[in-house]
Amino acid sequence: MHLRADHSVARALTIAGSDSGGGAGIQADLKTFTAFGVFGASCVTAVTAQNTRGVQAIHDVPTDVISRQMQSVFEDIRPHSIKVGMLSNVATIKTVARELQRADLKNVVVDPVMVAKGGAPLLTADSTDALLAEILPLAAVLTPNVPEAEVLCNFSIRTIEDAKEAAIQLKRRGPRIVIIKGGHAAWGDSREDSARDLVYDGRAFTTFATRRVPSTKTHGTGCTFSSAIAACLALEMSELEAIGTAKRYVYDAIVAAAQWDIGAGHGPIDHTASVEWRRGFTAGKDYDL
Ligand SMILES: Nc1ncnc2c1ncn2[C@@H]1O[C@H](COP(=O)(O)OP(=O)(O)OP(=O)(O)O)[C@@H](O)[C@H]1O
Numbered sequence: 682m683h684l685r686a687d688h689s690v691a692r693a694l695t696i697a698g699s700d701s702g703g704g705a706g707i708q709a710d711l712k713t714f715t716a717f718g719v720f721g722a723s724c725v726t727a728v729t730a731q732n733t734r735g736v737q738a739i740h741d742v743p744t745d746v747i748s749r750q751m752q753s754v755f756e757d758i759r760p761h762s763i764k765v766g767m768l769s770n771v772a773t774i775k776t777v778a779r780e781l782q783r784a785d786l787k788n789v790v791v792d793p794v795m796v797a798k799g800g801a802p803l804l805t806a807d808s809t810d811a812l813l814a815e816i817l818p819l820a821a822v823l824t825p826n827v828p829e830a831e832v833l834c835n836f837s838i839r840t841i842e843d844a845k846e847a848a849i850q851l852k853r854r855g856p857r858i859v860i861i862k863g864g865h866a867a868w869g870d871s872r873e874d875s876a877r878d879l880v881y882d883g884r885a886f887t888t889f890a891t892r893r894v895p896s897t898k899t900h901g902t903g904c905t906f907s908s909a910i911a912a913c914l915a916l917e918m919s920e921l922e923a924i925g926t927a928k929r930y931v932y933d934a935i936v937a938a939a940q941w942d943i944g945a946g947h948g949p950i951d952h953t954a955s956v957e958w959r960r961g962f963t964a965g966k967d968y969d970l
């Protein structure tokens with residue numbers, strides 16, 4: 682366990698869907714919190730029957746049960762940071778937004794989850810406006826991948842300039858920091874074999890970049906990245922330090938997963954892997970480890 686400056690135990694909450702396969706969603710988030718020595722609490726928004734091959738079923742948790750989970754955690758555990766993942770539909774978005782507003786927490790990391798790696802939808806198509814209006818204003822850090830940023834901004838992103846424009850538009854919706862993740866994209870003006878994330882804080886752009894690991898074992902990278910940022914915020918890191926540390930943790934977990942074989946499809950990353958996460962990546966440098 683890791684302590685904060687006031688000697689309290691760092692505590693984080695994940696509000697997300699359950700992945701029965703264990704690689705993404707709530708399961709990835711709690712494993713990540715534990716890897717950082719942060720105590721993890723959870724609010725399950727949906728139960729998915731899922732494995733490395735795809736999503737076989739989804740059951741949305743009733744909104745009154747979502748509210749109650751959040752209230753129970755806020756009343757007693759009092760998290761220092763929150764990660765928000767799969768929100769399923771408009772009713773869930775409104776419920777989570779209402780409870781977040783009441784809790785009034787500063788360190789909310791929002792991963793606007795829309796589609797699983799195999800292509801299964803995890804959010805209804807009519808939810809975009811509710812996400813923009815109700816959730817983005819509450820975010821400290823927003824972490825869309827390129828396809829998610831395209832849906833939120835309603836234009837296509839092909840170059841780093843497009844991504845900058847998307848970040849500017851999303852920043853106007855309220856988050857303190859917007860990260861457009863490059864896991865899916867080969868930015869027009871950068872190396873095709875890099876995984877380059879664009880970060881915008883309203884004043885300047887920077888990037889965090891590593892080599893792109895040639896691996897199919899990347900199920901849960903997005904969930905892990907956002908929950909690692911939340912863990913680092915609970916540990917009182919600055920936002921940029923938290924992002925660089927999370928990037929390093931995900932990178933190490935992807936590399937380590939080459940050693941194992943779990944499932945026949947997009948395998949999970951290895952959450953136990955990183956020994957170096959306390960020395961995070963620095964903005965503006967390219968890492969080729
Ligand atoms: N093959 C890879 N090699 C190195 N880094 C990667 C790779 N794939 C993704 N990343 C990094 O992992 C982090 C998560 O990004 P990614 O784009 O995979 O999220 P995502 O698409 O939301 O994931 P998910 O499909 O799990 O929802 C980012 O920092 C990204 O750059």
Ligand SMILES: Cc1ncc(CO)c(N)n1
Pocket residue numbers: 697698699700705706707729731766767794796797798803900901902903904
């Ligand atoms: C429950 C859940 N949340 C998020 C993702 C995105 O990877 C997933 N596959 N499953």
